[in-house]
Amino acid sequence: MSAPLRLGTRRSALAMTQSQMVADAVSAASGRDVELVPIVSEGDVNRASLSQLGGRGVFANGLREALAADRCDFLVHSLKDLPTLQPDGLVIAATPAREDARDVVVTRDGAPLGALPPGSRVGTGSPRRIAQALRHNPRLDIHDIRGNVDSRLARVRDGELDAVILAAAGISRLGGDLGGLHAEELGLAEWPTAPGQGSLAVETRTDIDPEILAALAQLDDEHTRVAVTAERTVLSALDAGCSAPVGTHAAIADGDLRLRAIVYALDGSHRIGIDRTVRLDTGYAREPGSGNDADAADDGGSITRAARVGREAARRLLERGAADLVPRESTT
Known part of the structure; x- marks a missing residue:
């Protein structure tokens, strides 16, 4: 009989609940038992404000260290807490279907x-x-x-x-x-939330048993992955930390990926926003009033197009002065 798979998770009630949901789904996909391995993260013991903690991955680093040390087989993160820079040797195996992002x-x-x-x-x-x-x-x-x-x-x-x-x-x-x-x-049009909010990320090692990787991949929801790729690419291209005053939301409707991104002054006195739409089946991107955007055409798949529209949105935000509003982070 195969040994149980080990799922690393933070200890909070919400993290344990989310992780148990994923554990049940992985167990059904793999035919193996899954046990939770509670792990303490820096964010759980460091009581500094989020603005002081910044984008250093304080809710993820301890879990990732445990994964790299083979104390668990995979992790479940709240995607909005996950730095945009993916460490060597680790991979996001699945982004399950998103909950309410509001x-x-x-x-x-x-x-x-x-x-x-x-x-x-x-x-x-x-x-x-x-x-x-x-x-x-x-x-x-x-x-x-x-x-x-x-x-x-x-x-x-x-x-x-x-x-x-x-x-x-x-x-x-x-x-x-x-x-x-x-x-x-709060409606997402006027109140876009953190990149990836409402989404989970299932992370594992790149050298994990291919059968485990295949079981984890069964949890992946393509629409969720495409949407959060666009959102997180905005954050990465702005060089902003996870706690930066940046709200983004992307969703797929009628074959279009629609992205809204807003950067705020910390006191709320000013904001810079942009809306972008990309046609996923043709790579045709457009913005109201802008005509055809040839530079957004893409011969790759939906994920590649989502990343491109995120980069384009960030570029236009920076052109409009977003760099003056966003605290920069080198470790997102």
């Missing part, structure tokens, strides 16, 4: 973010969410917070905060119970 504002009474009164205390540790919240309502009192979903919700329920901003996917994967609180779902 952010939600959670309050006690259901008041929308834009209607919260001056001085309302809103908790988030994300520079992007801070910038977006202040742009929607400059009168807010933003509190830089860390912690798991339950602890953040408790701070609203107990009256310490008036609202928190969270990922819809995390709430959904934990069962969706807000304990009597109310959620305002």
Whole structure:
């Protein structure tokens, strides 16, 4: 009988829940048992704010070290926390179908973010969410917070905060119970989220048993991989860290890959945005009012085209002054 496969995961309730979902799917695909191997990451013990931690892979490095040392066979990451530079010897074997990519504002009474009164205390540790919240309502009192979903919700329920901003996917994967609180779902057109938000990444070693790699690959969702490739390419081409004030969202509709990317000033006072569309079956890319974009034509596959449209979006954002708004990172 084959030994169980070992899945490395962070220890938080959300990470364990996500990982168990993947473990069950891999077990069904491989016919082998899968056991979770909890691993402590730097981000779990370092209580500095996300803006200080930057894009150094603090939620991924410890897991990747365990994988490289053969303490586990594969990993499950929240893709939005994963640096865009892929380490030698490791490969993203699958990106399962994406959950809801939106952010939600959670309050006690259901008041929308834009209607919260001056001085309302809103908790988030994300520079992007801070910038977006202040742009929607400059009168807010933003509190830089860390912690798991339950602890953040408790701070609203107990009256310490008036609202928190969270990922819809995390709430959904934990069962969706807000304990009597109310959620305002934020539309992706005006509130694009972190590149890869709502998506998971299944990572393994390049030298793993081909049968294991094939089992992991069965979890891959092509539409998700194409969309997150475009989003993460924007972040990489901007040379911005995972916590930079950059919101992106890409989706496939009627054979088109549609990408929206916005870079924000940290105080929300200014933003630079762009929309790009690429026709996946022909490589024909266009932007409203721009006519044909010959430089976006691509003879490669959908992933190659997604990366190209991401690079093109980043180039145009930089031409419009995005470099003045984005803290640069050399280790994304």
